[in-house]
Structure formats: C-alpha cells, structure tokens
Amino acid sequence: MNHEQSRSLYDRALSVMPGGVNSSVRATQPYPFFVERGDGGHVIDADGNRYLDFVMGYGPLLLGHDLPEPVQSAVQQRAAEGPMYGAPTEVEVELAEFVRRHVPSVEMTRFVNSGTEATVSAVRLARAYTGRDKIVVMQGGYHGAQESTLVEGEGDHTAPSSPGIPPEFAEHTLTLPFNDAEAARELFAEHGDDIAAVLTEPILGNYGIVHPVDGYHETLRELCDDHGSLLVFDEVITGFRVGGLQCAQGKFGVTPDLTTFGKIVGGGFPVGAVGGRSEIVEQFTPAGDVFQSGTFSGHPVTMAAGLETLRYAAENDVYDHVNGLGERLRAGLTDILADQAPEYTVVGTDSMFKVVFTRDADGTQAGGPCDAGCTQDPDCERFETCPKTGADVKRAETERWQRLFWPAMKEQGVFLTANQFESQFVCDAHTEADIDEALEAYKDAL
Incomplete structure (x- = not known):
C-alpha cells in the first residue's frame, strides 16, 4: 500500500x-x-x-x-435549523424518554458531552448523595481521562497513573481485581462505611474484553446494598451495543443505581449521559445542589442523531x-x-x-x-x-x-x-x- x-x-x-x-x-x-x-x-x-x-x-x-436516510435527514434538518441555542429543545426530551423506556435502571437522564464527562459527573453525584468520599474501581477498568479513576495499585495502596494528578486524588480511590468476589468482600469489610460508589464496566472493554464471571456483579450489588453505597455501571462502550436496547445491565440482569453512557447514544456525535433513579439524578442542579452544567450538553444535532439511530436499530432488526x-x-x-x-x-x-x-x-x-x-x-x-x-x-x-x-x-x-x-x-x-x-x-x- x-x-x-x-x-x-x-x-x-x-x-x-x-x-x-x-x-x-x-x-x-x-x-x-x-x-x-x-x-x-x-x-x-x-x-x-x-x-x-x-x-x-x-x-x-x-x-x-x-447513515440510513431517517438518521441522515434528522441530522441535516437540525444542523440547518441552527447549530445550537443555549436553550432546551424537544429532541433532548424525546431521547431521554427513549432511554427511560428501554434501560432498566434509568428513570432520569442528564446529557453531557463525553464519556469522561459522564463518569466525572457520576462520581461527584455519588459522593454528594452518600456523603462519602471513597470510590471503588476495577483494576484494568477505564472510566475516561479523569483524576479520580486514573489510578494504579491494589486495594487502598493506590497512586495516580498519570503525571499531573495530585496524590491526594488517589487516596480516595480503591481498586479491585475484576471478577474477584472475595477481594470485593474484604475491601467492603474494611472500608464499606466510607465507600460512596463502586464504578465498573459490565464487561471490561478497554482491556481486551473481559466477561464477568457468573455472580460477580450480583456480589457487587449485594455489597453496595448492605453498606449504603451506589453501584455505577459504566456503559459508555456496552450501552446500546451489548444487550440491545436494554444494554448490558439488561443482558446480565443486574440493575445499577447509576449508569453512564456515551458513544452510540449520540449516534456518532460527541455525547455522554448519566442516568439512574430519580431520587439520585435529581440531586444535579438546578433540581438539587450538585453542580453540573455544560454549554453543549443536549446539543440538538447529537440528540437527533442518537434518537434516530436508536429508533432505526429498534425497528430494523x-x-x-x-x-x-x-x-x-x-x-x-x-x-x-x-x-x-x-x-x-x-x-x-x-x-x-x-x-x-x-x-x-x-x-x-x-x-x-x-x-x-x-x-x-x-x-x-x-x-x-x-x-x-x-x-x-x-x-x-x-x-x-x-x-x-x-x-x-x-x-x-x-x-x-x-x-x-x-x-x-x-x-x-x-x-x-x-x-x-x-x-x-x-x-x-x-
């Protein structure tokens, strides 16, 4: 070549x-x-x-x-009507309604602009909702380019995995080997009362694709319930790809408290989203006190592309x-x-x-x-x-x-x-x- x-x-x-x-x-x-x-x-x-x-x-x-004709037409129409407005549009409501109808855990959604932004917002929301600081991530998991999850190490012996991140960030992040239920029990036995959330991909998607062992996610769900922590599924990769419209959580039959989305939900345009139970997601401003905002959030072209992509997928096998x-x-x-x-x-x-x-x-x-x-x-x-x-x-x-x-x-x-x-x-x-x-x-x- x-x-x-x-x-x-x-x-x-x-x-x-x-x-x-x-x-x-x-x-x-x-x-x-x-x-x-x-x-x-x-x-x-x-x-x-x-x-x-x-x-x-x-x-x-x-x-x-x-893009199929319905998707292409929707994108072109939205772009022709104006790039963006700094005001709500109907199409973002329609996409949120579509997500709520199909994803088991989602009652409310806040749209953002990337998977990283979604996980940053989810971590902030979980900490505020629980009043706790520590989060748990999987070794080899990936949750975007954010300070709280760019860590390496085992258990509570962690350090930043990139220069430019103060060590204090890693002090609040604990790690687990994916698929190790016993290690999860031990970690919660030691730190359970301080853990705001467990953040995991349903399937590790940035480390060669690692499938969960049967019962592992159920163990995480039980531990979070027992200790008052939130279970957060990062479905930026698996969302609307694994498990179809119900996403990976529907395929595996485990319902998280919060879910982060990206990629397909925007139909190929920049997007991210945080979805979950209303009582949690409503803590975001302006309904609650947890600050979250963005100039391009709910961008009409992205919303139209995501909505028509998912509709097309649902209607055309x-x-x-x-x-x-x-x-x-x-x-x-x-x-x-x-x-x-x-x-x-x-x-x-x-x-x-x-x-x-x-x-x-x-x-x-x-x-x-x-x-x-x-x-x-x-x-x-x-x-x-x-x-x-x-x-x-x-x-x-x-x-x-x-x-x-x-x-x-x-x-x-x-x-x-x-x-x-x-x-x-x-x-x-x-x-x-x-x-x-x-x-x-x-x-x-x-």
Whole structure:
C-alpha cells in the first residue's frame, strides 16, 4: 500500500499537535493512516487505500459510516435549523424518554458531552448523595481521562497513573481485581462505611474484553446494598451495543443505581449521559445542589442523531444482524486459533470481539461451551486460564499484537484498534462477505 499522503499529513501534524494526534490511541507505528471518508463498513484513507473497518470510531458507529436516510435527514434538518441555542429543545426530551423506556435502571437522564464527562459527573453525584468520599474501581477498568479513576495499585495502596494528578486524588480511590468476589468482600469489610460508589464496566472493554464471571456483579450489588453505597455501571462502550436496547445491565440482569453512557447514544456525535433513579439524578442542579452544567450538553444535532439511530436499530432488526455477524466472526476466529495459535483466546459478545494473545491458555475453545468467545463458563476446559482480570490481559503478548499483527492486518486492508486492549466492533453495514474476508486475513496474519 502507498501511504505518502498519510506520512505527509503526519509530518505536518507533529508540528501542531502533541504526538501528531488528538487521542493517544490513534498513534500507531511508524505513523497512523489518515482517513478521508467512510463507506458503509469501510474507511478510505488519504492515499485511496480501502480498509474493512472494525474500529467503528471506537464504538459509536452501530450503523456504520453511511447513515440510513431517517438518521441522515434528522441530522441535516437540525444542523440547518441552527447549530445550537443555549436553550432546551424537544429532541433532548424525546431521547431521554427513549432511554427511560428501554434501560432498566434509568428513570432520569442528564446529557453531557463525553464519556469522561459522564463518569466525572457520576462520581461527584455519588459522593454528594452518600456523603462519602471513597470510590471503588476495577483494576484494568477505564472510566475516561479523569483524576479520580486514573489510578494504579491494589486495594487502598493506590497512586495516580498519570503525571499531573495530585496524590491526594488517589487516596480516595480503591481498586479491585475484576471478577474477584472475595477481594470485593474484604475491601467492603474494611472500608464499606466510607465507600460512596463502586464504578465498573459490565464487561471490561478497554482491556481486551473481559466477561464477568457468573455472580460477580450480583456480589457487587449485594455489597453496595448492605453498606449504603451506589453501584455505577459504566456503559459508555456496552450501552446500546451489548444487550440491545436494554444494554448490558439488561443482558446480565443486574440493575445499577447509576449508569453512564456515551458513544452510540449520540449516534456518532460527541455525547455522554448519566442516568439512574430519580431520587439520585435529581440531586444535579438546578433540581438539587450538585453542580453540573455544560454549554453543549443536549446539543440538538447529537440528540437527533442518537434518537434516530436508536429508533432505526429498534425497528430494523439491527441487533439481530450485528450480533449474528459477531458470533460468526468469533466462531471463525476460534476455529482458526485451534489450528494456528491454540494458546490465544477469542473474547467478546454480541457485536464486540477481539483476539487476546494469551500465553498460558491450553487446548482450544472449538466445540466447547465458549466456541464463539469466552463467556467465563466453568464447563469450558479453558476456564482456569482464560483472562479474568485486566492484569491477565496485560500479561498477554501485547508487543507482538501491536508491532507485528496489527500492521500485517492493515496491509491486508483490515483496520483494527491499534493495541491489544481496545475493543473491536461489528456494524450494521458489515456483511457476511466482510466477515469471511476478515477471517482470511486473520489466517494469514496469525
């Protein structure tokens, strides 16, 4: 492939943007390709190279790059009527009503502008509502670029994971290994009366996709109930992708007190949201005293895009299509790994997928209970060795994935997320032929 234009653009970008990018995960070696446009389930770069796209904007593009006519018309109409107003519009009420109808935990919603802003607001709300300062996050979980959750360490021995964050922030953040119910009980036994909230992704989505062990979220729910803490599900990635319109909380049958959203709920435009029980969410100003505000919150173009995307998904069997393709892809990958790399693990559910370059998993998933992605099934022969925490994924062959596998897939015209950890996604514009093409590329690259 020719990449002269992308190289030239990157050279220019290095002079005006730190690292030449505006989000660190876009920095690939030796330099990223620059996208010119999207086309259904594909992207075309500045040099005219065409890629089968499984990044999907890191998750927001449930429908792909070509918006269906109802979505496109709604976006164009709102944009033509004026960029924004600094006043409420009907469409934000309609989107909030849609979310309330379909998501089990949500009675009220406050729309914001990013997943990070949503989790920042949720943490502030939980602390104010409970009158407590400490929060619990999962090791390997990700809740945006915010000081309270950018921590590393174990239990109450934590420190900031980035320069520029005062150590005092980490003092109020406790960590747990995902899927370790006993560690959760021990942490609550020691700190339960000081914990405002447990913040977790239903499925770890920024650490290779780690499925919950059966009963883990139920344990967190019980501990929060027993100690007066709030359970917060970060569904920025899984919201309206895993579990369809009910989101992952509906799929797993666990109802949190608060839920944070992003990505799909804005239909591909910048968005975030905090939803939950009315008595909690009403603590936000102006109904309550917990300050939260934003110039672009409830932006009419974003609200219209999100509402029409979800309506289209509900009325056109989108979830059946993308979930079917996801299962076809994961099952095909499982068969390939059985022949070529039996120590690696296929992960994902619904329209999410990834191959984790695990080191110590024996045997194969093919023909077993997890033959289309690891679901932490105790009857699977790999149950003891499949990844259960973020640390398990971190011990995988991350350098091989990033430096050898990702470039090999790119050269075959398949665009994957640029590291071992980020989720990959199927969209409604993908076809069975696209899945088969991707599987052939995996065979060659692995």
